Amino acid sequence: MKPERKAELHRIFPGESIMHTLKISALCFCLFLIWGCTEEKTESANPQPPVTTRPEASMTMDFRGGSLKVTDRASSIFDAGITLPVNALYSAETIEIRPTPLPAPLPAGKKAAGPAVAFSPGGLNFKAPAVLTLPYGEKTADGSRIHDYQVHARYFNPDKRKWESMPLKSRDIENKTISFESSHFSVYIASVETPDTDFPAYPQKLTQGEYFVHPPEFRLENGEHVLIEKGRINRPGIQAGTPFHLYVRFYEKALLALVDQQASVNTKAGHRAVFTEDGTGVILDTFPVFEKIRASGDARLWRWEAVFVAELTRLVNYKTVDEQNPYVQPFPENQRLYAQIEAINEREILISWNFDLPMEMESEIYKQNPRDQTLCIAFEATFLGFPEGE
Incomplete structure (x- = not known):
């Protein structure tokens, strides 16, 4: 019996060898696919967050520039807009504005003052800066009142995976919007600062000598907070304010x-x-x-x-x-x-x-x-x- 058994095994082995080779090939192919997908995800993670919502405004622009604005009052990003100057685009582009989830949490001490807005195509650069406009609300998500002159703009830097501030060009307090210049498209949001609890609260407490806009600033002297005077546009020698x-x-x-x-x-x-x-x-x-x-x-x-x-x-x-x-x-x-x-x-x-x-x-x-x-x-x-x- 044993010799016959051995012969039978020898007859079966060549076929099994082929199957074994096919299994190894299939396994290698699957590993290759998995590696390829992983590489693709790694490359696409940095450029721009995925677009998951429909555009609220869309328009094709070319070298002539133009303006686009969300005009639907029912939209969460009503009044969001962009104005492109002449010769800002390298080629004709379909510009879109849409609400989007936050691609990353805001920095510590910052709160969202309005919805995140995605301007696309993501990563698009301009030859001349565009003026972007963002809406903001009267209260933050936790119910805190939003102070108009504490609202600032931030954009999501996909390379650094973090939010960065944008200097403002103008405010429209009546319509609750802020505008700023940018040379590229990304995700933008209006945000507010969380007050520093080490300093006197604003505006619950007003300090004699403080300036009429922005929270007061203090320096530490002998363990006490001393108000830094600013402004005095007719009096030299005092820190400049923001008239x-x-x-x-x-x-x-x-x-x-x-x-x-x-x-x-x-x-x-x-x-x-x-x-x-x-x-x-x-x-x-x-x-x-x-x-x-x-x-x-x-x-x-x-x-x-x-x-x-x-x-x-x-x-x-x-x-x-x-x-x-x-x-x-x-x-x-x-x-x-x-x-x-x-x-x-x-x-x-x-x-x-x-x-x-x-x-x-x-x-x-x-x-x-x-x-x-x-x-x-x-x-x-x-x-x-x-x-x-x-």
């Missing part, structure tokens, strides 16, 4: 006055100010614009200061003169221009100048170049402190 600007543009039959951090006539970028009846100033309700002023309850508790921005002021037959500057030589009365600012009640401030707008608008030089007539005043405020007993 706001009143920008007035004269049109043939109308005037436009806007208040914003940046000097701009973009109606989406600022708050409208109301002209006085004689046309020599504007009145601004501070409460919707400045959270600290509203938190104090009275604009008269702040020291207001204003100066002309000479390089942005263009008026026929007038020169900008800062009366508070002792080095300015006097000009004839009909060429003087002064900026004045004061709180006229608990909410409103009056920003005025001492020349007659209606008279100036009648000049022939003005009628020939109406759009050249502009007026820019920088202003700021410092908290004087609450009255005794409060």
